[in-house]
Amino acid sequence: MSANAISADDFLKIMKNTLEVMEANEEYLAKLDADIGDADHGANMVRGFKLVKERLTSLENPDVGKIFNTTGMALMETVGGAAGPLYGQMFVKAGRLAKEKMEVKKRDLADMWEAGLKGVQDIGGGATPGGKTMVDVLDPAVKVLKESANNDGITLMQTLKKIREVAKESAKRTIPMLAEWGRASYLGERSKGHQDPGATSSYLILRTILDTLNGEVGVKIAKYAESDGGILEEAYL
Numbered sequence: 017m018s019a020n021a022i023s024a025d026d027f028l029k030i031m032k033n034t035l036e037v038m039e040a041n042e043e044y045l046a047k048l049d050a051d052i053g054d055a056d057h058g059a060n061m062v063r064g065f066k067l068v069k070e071r072l073t074s075l076e077n078p079d080v081g082k083i084f085n086t087t088g089m090a091l092m093e094t095v096g097g098a099a100g101p102l103y104g105q106m107f108v109k110a111g112r113l114a115k116e117k118m119e120v121k122k123r124d125l126a127d128m129w130e131a132g133l134k135g136v137q138d139i140g141g142g143a144t145p146g147g148k149t150m151v152d153v154l155d156p157a158v159k160v161l162k163e164s165a166n167n168d169g170i171t172l173m174q175t176l177k178k179i180r181e182v183a184k185e186s187a188k189r190t191i192p193m194l195a196e197w198g199r200a201s202y203l204g205e206r207s208k209g210h211q212d213p214g215a216t217s218s219y220l221i222l223r224t225i226l227d228t229l230n231g232e233v234g235v236k237i238a239k240y241a242e243s244d245g246g247i248l249e250e251a252y253l
């Protein structure tokens with residue numbers, strides 16, 4: 017990668033690393049989903065990104081748009097529950113803005129993830145921040161991207177670091193929230209006191225972009241609070 021752009025090759029690595037990260041955190045995501053849902057989020061994400069990896073391996077002349085579209089379609093096909101359609105939409109909608117691009121810069125990323133977030137909200141019945149969903153992580157990440165796109169003084173890597181921090185904090189901030197959308201909302205007040213699994217996988221996906229560009233694979237949540245699932249410690253894979 018160049019210092020100010022993410023290439024198609026980088027994104028191929030990012031998607032493959034995301035599978036490694038989902039595998040490493042499968043049990044953790046299952047625990048989070050068991051607390052307020054049906055415990056399948058970890059297995060679903062692993063199954064989804066396995067197919068993503070398979071499809072990307074045989075993709076001819078991959079550009080960023082094709083990579084995102086292929087990723088989104090594979091997730092929609094394989095991932096059960098709400099996560100498949102939601103993440104599928106995010107990647108497909110984002111990918112439409114990267115057609116035939118061999119690399120993307122801050123401005124492109126901001127536009128792509130804004131479109132991706134909108135896709136998630138459209139599919140997810142209009143979920144807004146504060147409702148204990150992946151939107152609670154994606155929305156602040158998009159805000160960071162947009163601010164950075166308008167500020168030449170912030171580099172791409174600085175932007176991604178900021179997203180890592182903001183996304184992690186945002187995932188933790190879902191703990192006291194009342195679930196207003198999806199299966200967890202049936203729990204009412206009992207949904208409080210648990211970190212949202214979708215917000216957590218969104219954080220993991222977003223930070224894997226930075227980790228990959230830094231030459232890492234990504235992280236495993238090495239320690240978490242048994243009571244609310246809050247992240248306590250991370251270790252690089």
Ligand SMILES: [Mg+2]
Nearest residue numbers: 053054056057
């Ligand atoms: Mg589930």
